[in-house]
Amino acid sequence: MLVEKNVPLQFSNTFGIMAKALSLVRISSEQDVAAVLADPALRDAPKFVLGGGSNIVITGDVKPLVLKVEIKGKKLLGETAKAWIVEAGAGESWHDIVDWTVHQGYPGLENLALIPGTVGGSPVQNIGAYGVELQDRFDSLDAVDLTTGKAFTLGAAQCAFGYRDSVFKHSSTGPNGLGLAGKALITRVRFALPKAWKPVLGYADLEKKMAQTPGVQPDALQIYDWVCEIRRTKLPDPAVIGNAGSFFKNPTVSPEQCADIIQREPKIVHYQLDDGSVKLAAGWLIDACGWKGKSIGNAGVYERQALVLVNRGGSADPVTGGEVMTLAKAIQTSVYERFGILLEPEPVVV
Incomplete structure (x- = not known):
C-alpha cells in the first residue's frame, strides 16, 4: 500500500478546481481498504472517499486521508425471472456501464447515459435523469465499514433512497443515527435490469424526439442515442468545460x-x-x-x-x-x- 503525499486534485474533480490531497491511497480492491484500516497511522485518521469527483466542490486542500476508489470490473452476475443482475466495480465510469449494458442487450439504464462520475457514486446521489432514478434499477451494493473494516451488503430499503439522496449522505449523528456519511466505502454495485422493459419517455426533450420520428417504437439503444444527443447539446463536457x-x-x-x-x-x-x-x-x-x-x-x-x-x-x-x-x-x-x-x-x- 502506497500513501501518496500532496497529490494534485485538479484532474480528479470535474470542476477542475485546483487543490491537493495531503495524503491519498488508491483503492483498487477490498484488500486495499483492509490494509488502510490495519495501519496504526491511518486507521483512526479522518477519511474522505473520492470517486470520479463529479459531485463535489473542493474549497481548499483536503486534509483527511483521501481514499481514491478505483475498483474495476463488470459482469452479468445472474438473472431472475424478471431481471438481469449486472454487477460493476465502484471505480468504473458510470457512462461506460450504461453503454456496456445497453449494447449487451440489458436495457434499463439508457435514460441515465452521460451522467459524469463513477458507479460507486451512483447510489450515494441516487442519480437520475429523464424520468429514471438509480433506485428504479438498483439491486444491492457491497461496502466496507471504515471504522470496523467489516464488509456489508445493503438492499434498496436500507439505502433509504430519496430525491438525490441516500443513507450515504447523512451523518450518524442525525435523529435516527442511521447515516453512513464518512463511515463507509462502496466497493461494488448491482443493478436489476428489467426483462419486461418499457421505454420511459415522459420528459419534454424525449417527447420532442418521438415527435420528430413518427411511427418509431424506440428500443433502449435508440433512447440511449437520443439521451446522449440531448445531453451533448444542452450540457458541457467536463473534459472541456469544468x-x-x-x-x-x-x-x-x-x-x-x-x-x-x-x-x-x-x-x-x-x-x-x-x-x-x-x-x-x-x-x-x-x-x-x-x-x-x-x-x-x-x-x-x-x-x-x-x-x-x-x-x-x-x-x-x-x-x-x-x-x-x-x-x-x-x-x-x-x-x-x-x-x-x-x-x-x-x-x-x-
Whole structure:
C-alpha cells in the first residue's frame, strides 16, 4: 500500500478546481481498504472517499486521508425471472456501464447515459435523469465499514433512497443515527435490469424526439442515442468545460404554492408528481432571475443551461471553490427573493 503525499486534485474533480490531497491511497480492491484500516497511522485518521469527483466542490486542500476508489470490473452476475443482475466495480465510469449494458442487450439504464462520475457514486446521489432514478434499477451494493473494516451488503430499503439522496449522505449523528456519511466505502454495485422493459419517455426533450420520428417504437439503444444527443447539446463536457453537472436540486412545492407561482409566472416549467406535489425546474427559476451566462470571478452559469455552474478560468487560473460557492449563494438569494423558494445544492462541499 502506497500513501501518496500532496497529490494534485485538479484532474480528479470535474470542476477542475485546483487543490491537493495531503495524503491519498488508491483503492483498487477490498484488500486495499483492509490494509488502510490495519495501519496504526491511518486507521483512526479522518477519511474522505473520492470517486470520479463529479459531485463535489473542493474549497481548499483536503486534509483527511483521501481514499481514491478505483475498483474495476463488470459482469452479468445472474438473472431472475424478471431481471438481469449486472454487477460493476465502484471505480468504473458510470457512462461506460450504461453503454456496456445497453449494447449487451440489458436495457434499463439508457435514460441515465452521460451522467459524469463513477458507479460507486451512483447510489450515494441516487442519480437520475429523464424520468429514471438509480433506485428504479438498483439491486444491492457491497461496502466496507471504515471504522470496523467489516464488509456489508445493503438492499434498496436500507439505502433509504430519496430525491438525490441516500443513507450515504447523512451523518450518524442525525435523529435516527442511521447515516453512513464518512463511515463507509462502496466497493461494488448491482443493478436489476428489467426483462419486461418499457421505454420511459415522459420528459419534454424525449417527447420532442418521438415527435420528430413518427411511427418509431424506440428500443433502449435508440433512447440511449437520443439521451446522449440531448445531453451533448444542452450540457458541457467536463473534459472541456469544468463543471459538476446539475448544481441545484429541482425543488418540490405543494399544488397551492405552484398555483400561486403560475399566477405570476405562467410559463414556469413544472411536473406533477405521483404524491400530488409539484416539481419545479430549478434551471428555469435561475434563468428567470437573469443568471444564465453571468459570472462571479471564474465561476459562471452555463449559457445553454442555467442549472449548470462552470469553470471559466484557464489552466493556470482555474476557478476556486470559494468562487463557486459565492456564485451559488448569490443565485439562491435571487431565487428566494423572487419566488420564495430556497434552492438546495446537489454537490458535496469539501
